[in-house]
Each structure stands twice: as C-alpha cells, then as structure tokens.
Amino acid sequence: xxxxxxxxxxxxxxxxxxxxxxxxxxxxxxxxxxxxxxxxxxxxxxxxxxxxxxxxxxxxxxxxxxxxxxxxxxxxxxxxxxxxxxxxxxxxxxxxxxxxxxxxxxxxxxxxxxxxxxxxxxxxxxxxxxxxxxxxxxxxxxxxxxxxxxxxxxxxxxxxxxxxxxxxxxxxxxxxxxxxxxxxxxxxxxxxxxxxx
Numbered sequence: 262x263x264x265x266x267x268x269x270x271x272x273x274x275x276x277x278x279x280x281x282x283x284x285x286x287x288x289x290x291x292x293x294x295x296x297x298x299x300x301x302x303x304x305x306x307x308x309x310x311x312x313x314x315x316x317x318x319x320x321x322x323x324x325x326x327x328x329x330x331x332x333x334x335x336x337x338x339x340x341x342x343x344x345x346x347x348x349x350x351x352x353x354x355x356x357x358x359x360x361x362x363x364x365x366x367x368x369x370x371x372x373x374x375x376x377x378x379x380x381x382x383x384x385x386x387x388x389x390x391x392x393x394x395x396x397x398x399x400x401x402x403x404x405x406x407x408x409x410x411x412x413x414x415x416x417x418x419x420x421x422x423x424x425x426x427x428x429x430x431x432x433x434x435x436x437x438x439x440x441x442x443x444x445x446x447x448x449x450x451x452x453x454x455x456x457x458x
Contacts, residue, residue: 264303265294287410297418300324300356300366302374304340305349313381316341321380324354325373326365331355370398 269290273283294301302324306313315321318340324331337350358365366372376391378384384391 265290284409288413291410291414292417294351295353296356298356299334300354300372302352302354303349304352305347306344307347308345308381310345310381310383312343312345314343315380316343318352321377322352323375325375326369329358329365331365366397371395372397 269283269287272278272286276282278286304322318336318338319333322333322336324333331354333352334355335353337352340348340350340352356364356366372395374393374395376384378388378390380391
C-alpha cells in the first residue's frame with residue numbers, strides 16, 4: 262500500500278497536479294490494479310549486462326504463498342521482449358485460490374516472488390534463481406482507499422454488484438415463470454383426467 266501511495270504521490274509531484282487531478286489519477290490507477298481481485302506486483306529491471314530474454318514472461322515468474330505456488334494470470338506484455346537497460350511492468354496474480362475461493366494472503370506473513378534462472382544468462386551461469394521476499398504482515402491496503410477515490414471505487418463496485426443482482430433476479434424470474442407454466446400445464450391435464458374418470 263505504501264509503495265502504491267508513494268508512486269501516486271511521485272507522479273503528482275512530477276506533473277505538478279492539483280488535488281483533483283491527483284484523485285482522478287489515483288482512481289484510474291487503482292481501477293487498473295484491481296486490488297479486490299488481483300495481487301499486482303511491479304517488476305523493475307536494470308540490466309547492464311548481456312541482453313535479457315524474459316519471454317514468455319509468465320513462465321519466468323511465480324509467486325509462492327505458504328506452501329502453494331501460483332502463476333500470473335496477466336502481465337505487461339512488454340516484458341516478453343529481449344532488452345538491455347531498464348524495463349518495468351506489472352504482473353498480476355489471482356488474489357483468490359482457484360480451487361478453494363479463499364483469499365490466498367489471509368493468515369500469511371510472507372510472499373516469495375521467484376524468477377527463473379532462464380531470464381538472464383548472468384543468473385543461469387550461476388545456477389541460481391532470483392527470489393524476492395515481501396513481508397505482508399504490516400501491509401494495510403485500506404490506507405489506499407480514503408477520500409473521494411474510495412467513494413468512487415465503492416460506488417463502482419456497488420453498481421457492478423447491483424447489475425449482477427438484477428441479472429440474477431431476471432434469470433430467477435424466468436425460471437419461476439417456467440416452473441409456474443409447467444405447474445399450470447400439469448394441473449390442467451390433471452383436471453382433464455379427473456373429468457374423464
């Protein structure tokens with residue numbers, strides 16, 4: 262949370278934004294990060310050695326939480342291309358375990374991001390992998406959701422939820438109508454059969 266807030270503030274200072282412009286940027290940035298469903302990880306490379314060949318990048322990085330390892334669900338496709346110098350991008354992991362549906366960070370103290378040694382000949386030559394540890398014990402993402410940005414994001418979330426509920430209601434109403442029609446058909450047939458006997 263602190264890193265995201267610091268990046269937003271740095272961008273605002275660099276561009277000399279007003280508070281309103283800052284709130285608009287923060288809103289859009291948090292929408293892109295989709296923190297309610299994803300865990301975004303910013304990767305930044307400074308490569309002063311031989312050309313790195315990181316593609317396909319989603320096969321070069323994984324995240325370990327507890328005793329489970331997760332692959333990214335999305336990432337900045339620019340990370341696929343060979344490069345020298347500097348490069349950065351976002352990598353997104355599911356916040357919820359696909360099998361259990363539970364938040365994978367609940368009850369955890371640390372996340373490990375590991376990059377394959379195949380990402381760089383410098384790392385491969387040493388026969389190692391690059392691992393980064395993220396202490397999530399004291400991380401508080403709720404700090405990001407304050408003020409006008411929080412209200413807009415909450416409004417968006419509630420509108421989306423309301424749309425889903427209305428859609429569910431329509432589907433259930435259609436099912437109820439089909440059941441009522443079948444009940445009426447069966448009752449009519451029973452009445453016809455009762456009249457014959």
